[in-house]
Amino acid sequence: MELLSAAMADNIGKGSMIRRMFEAGIALKREHGEEAVCDFSLGNPDLPPPPAVADGLRSLLGGMDKPFALGYMPNGGFDWARNALAVHLSGEQGVPLTGGEVILTCGAAGGLNSLFKAILNPGDQVLGIAPYFVEYGAYVGNHGGVFRAVPSRPETFALDLDALDAAITPETRALILNSPNNPTGQVYSRREITDLCALLERRSARTGRPIFLVADEPYRFLAYDGVEVPALLPLYPYAIVASSFSKNLSMPGERIGYLALSPRMEGREDLMAGLLLANRILGFVNPPVIGQRLMAAALGSQVDAGVYERRRNAMAEVLKEAGYEFLLPKGAFYFFPRAPGGDDVAFADTLRRHLILGVSGSAFGGPGYFRLAFCVEEAVIYRAAPGLRAAVREFA
Ligand SMILES: Cc1ncc(COP(=O)(O)O)c(C=O)c1O
CATH class of the missing domain: 3.40.640.10 (Type I PLP-dependent aspartate aminotransferase-like (Major domain))
Incomplete structure (x- = not known):
């Protein structure tokens, strides 16, 4: 029985990459524990609001x-x-x-x-x-x-x-x-x-x-x-x-x-x-x-942008050391590095096997790249370093 309009069914299909990653992330956290999974998938700011x-x-x-x-x-x-x-x-x-x-x-x-x-x-x-x-x-x-x-x-x-x-x-x-x-x-x-x-x-x-x-x-x-x-x-x-x-x-x-x-x-x-x-x-x-x-x-106050800057620098250090190609973000809280091997969907799957969640660039009209959101604690960024290294090595 068709419950959805054709347009909505189509939209759900198009959104499936992020949804697939999101659902896989929930499953991974259930299986391995929240702490083991490094989640860079969503741009949901973790800092508390200013006083x-x-x-x-x-x-x-x-x-x-x-x-x-x-x-x-x-x-x-x-x-x-x-x-x-x-x-x-x-x-x-x-x-x-x-x-x-x-x-x-x-x-x-x-x-x-x-x-x-x-x-x-x-x-x-x-x-x-x-x-x-x-x-x-x-x-x-x-x-x-x-x-x-x-x-x-x-x-x-x-x-x-x-x-x-x-x-x-x-x-x-x-x-x-x-x-x-x-x-x-x-x-x-x-x-x-x-x-x-x-x-x-x-x-x-x-x-x-x-x-x-x-x-x-x-x-x-x-x-x-x-x-x-x-x-x-x-x-x-x-x-x-x-x-x-x-x-x-x-x-x-x-x-x-x-x-x-x-x-x-x-x-x-x-x-x-x-x-x-x-x-x-x-x-x-x-x-x-x-x-x-x-x-x-x-109005006029804001969260401490210095926290995001430190995270950006930490993520740049980790990605560089692992051998990724990327531009240093000038703003916002995302990295958009090249996907090693060129296939961003395959690479996001590889990252996931290493318990790292990112989003393939195709979801943003940017195939060949992947997105990492760094609105997470610095410790998570450093914890992801071995997985990021191991993932890139698979495509060397
Ligand atoms: C570029 C861009 N535009 C708009 C939005 C929507 O933001 P809001 O929460 O204000 O609706 C977002 C949210 O992540 C965004 O990244």
């Missing part, structure tokens, strides 16, 4: 006897929360933003879904840069759009503007730029981004329909060695930031994120009206109350 989050939670408790303490609210979040976030983002992005240009969402994921619901006509295309965050295809497909991956430059994962230019068609509605990048750790330079904005302005003018530039940047806070993560809102009138407090405040389970529209965008009031409705009719109804209170209490 300001706990302070916010305590003061929230004090108001629990008030009416509507946890009640419904306007679709885009509390006005005071949108205003506070707008002030914060004005500083971060370097443009003056008001609460009317900011909407709170259920994570960056919810924000991207509300955005695509609001802007896509059936068959519209959204471009992404491969390798890419694995959920983009589903988010775009959810709203009748088509996700199209455009390769980045080989080896460096830098933007390939010629490939992007060639991929743009009259159906191109948006381009997603994820920097710092999951899975590659790449951070795009100001030069690359200004050239990209010039390209989008040129191509938008030609078709008479703006191509949105969506900056998916939950890892903005996590760039290493002083590398700049340029703000996009000042650089392009149809730029939209989609982000969240999942990583910088280590509270991904609380589902609080946002979209911010360039104050130079003509017609942004109409777009905001669409986003506010989308937030409700997609079933989110409104962003979480508690998350907004925690966000407001902790």
Whole structure:
């Protein structure tokens, strides 16, 4: 008996690589014990939230006897929360933003879904840069759009503007730029981004329909060695930031994120009206109350990025010593090394036999590579060293 729609059955099939690894990981931990398995599979930040989050939670408790303490609210979040976030983002992005240009969402994921619901006509295309965050295809497909991956430059994962230019068609509605990048750790330079904005302005003018530039940047806070993560809102009138407090405040389970529209965008009031409705009719109804209170209490603080930097350095040392080829991540908490032997699916299986969980690059549109998430304790990274050495030796 068919219980699933054809589209959902297809999606489940496509997602099977990560799911297979996830399920195998659970089985491995059951068989060998949690401690024996080195799990670098998921980007689930393990650091506790910064102290300001706990302070916010305590003061929230004090108001629990008030009416509507946890009640419904306007679709885009509390006005005071949108205003506070707008002030914060004005500083971060370097443009003056008001609460009317900011909407709170259920994570960056919810924000991207509300955005695509609001802007896509059936068959519209959204471009992404491969390798890419694995959920983009589903988010775009959810709203009748088509996700199209455009390769980045080989080896460096830098933007390939010629490939992007060639991929743009009259159906191109948006381009997603994820920097710092999951899975590659790449951070795009100001030069690359200004050239990209010039390209989008040129191509938008030609078709008479703006191509949105969506900056998916939950890892903005996590760039290493002083590398700049340029703000996009000042650089392009149809730029939209989609982000969240999942990583910088280590509270991904609380589902609080946002979209911010360039104050130079003509017609942004109409777009905001669409986003506010989308937030409700997609079933989110409104962003979480508690998350907004925690966000407001902790705006401007973040987890200690130095911890991630030490882990990145530890992982680089271990991978280098074992003989892997990789780029040192400039940001985020992922390594994306070459898969020894070239077959990333086979290599992820090999790692698993050595009780190491990573994800094959094909799951991100990056075959020939594999991803290791280093949001784990340094001890786990060092514990993985013998297994990583043994796995690479099998392909020597
Ligand atoms: C690149 C990227 N975009 C969006 C998200 C979604 O994050 P959120 O928890 O804010 O929905 C993630 C989560 O890992 C991500 O890596």
